[in-house]
Amino acid sequence: REIDLVKLLENIVLKMDINAKNKQQRLSFKTHEQSVIGLIDQDKMEQVIINIISNAIKYTPENGTIEVFLEKEDDQGIIRIIDNGIGIPQKDIPRLFERFYRVDKARSREMGGTGLGLSIAHQIIKAHHGDINVKSEEGEGTEVIIKLPLKGQYV
Ligand code: ATP
Ligand code: MG
Numbered sequence: 001r002e003i004d005l006v007k008l009l010e011n012i013v014l015k016m017d018i019n020a021k022n023k024q025q026r027l028s029f030k031t032h033e034q035s036v037i038g039l040i041d042q043d044k045m046e047q048v049i050i051n052i053i054s055n056a057i058k059y060t061p062e063n064g065t066i067e068v069f070l071e072k073e074d075d076q077g078i079i080r081i082i083d084n085g086i087g088i089p090q091k092d093i094p095r096l097f098e099r100f101y102r103v104d105k106a107r108s109r110e111m112g113g114t115g116l117g118l119s120i121a122h123q124i125i126k127a128h129h130g131d132i133n134v135k136s137e138e139g140e141g142t143e144v145i146i147k148l149p150l151k152g153q154y155v
Contacts, residue, residue, distance in 0.1 A: 008045065
């Protein structure tokens with residue numbers, strides 16, 4: 001399916017703004033592109049983005065910010081979800097995409113969740129021949145980077 005990532009992200013951010021507002025957080029989406037068309041399973045990709053923005057909201061304190069960016073680079077669409085929340089210790093980053101993996105049991109129990117969100121996101125992105133990476137600094141924030149091949153690459 002040919003899906004416009006600009007529209008997809010706009011709609012999701014609009015929908016999730018209420019969740020951010022409930023935590024006094026600012027959630028924004030920015031892109032310079034008119035449209036970024038990918039061959040994408042819309043429902044699955046929506047699930048991925050919602051998961052990651054939910055994490056950003058969940059693991060960022062009140063008054064924090066969550067920014068979503070979309071760029072086009074060569075034949076790839078690049079989505080970045082950046083928060084200024086609690087961050088993730090370096091040692092945990094390599095294991096984030098494992099099923100049921102959660103950072104630091106104490107803070108995880110407090111927050112609720114199963115530890116499946118990122119592993120499902122990873123599977124879905126792989127099925128789209130894309131890539132997902134996490135950069136984070138404890139106490140500073142987290143950046144999730146998703147790269148997706150655009151229309152024409154795999155057909
Ligand atoms: P679920 O998504 O199944 O409800 P979860 O959010 O704990 O549970 P994942 O989404 O897979 O599971 O995330 C794994 C772990 O990575 C989380 O437990 C959390 O500690 C950490 N994490 C994920 N995103 C962020 C983020 N934006 N900031 C800080 N920590 C994060
Ligand atoms: Mg999650």
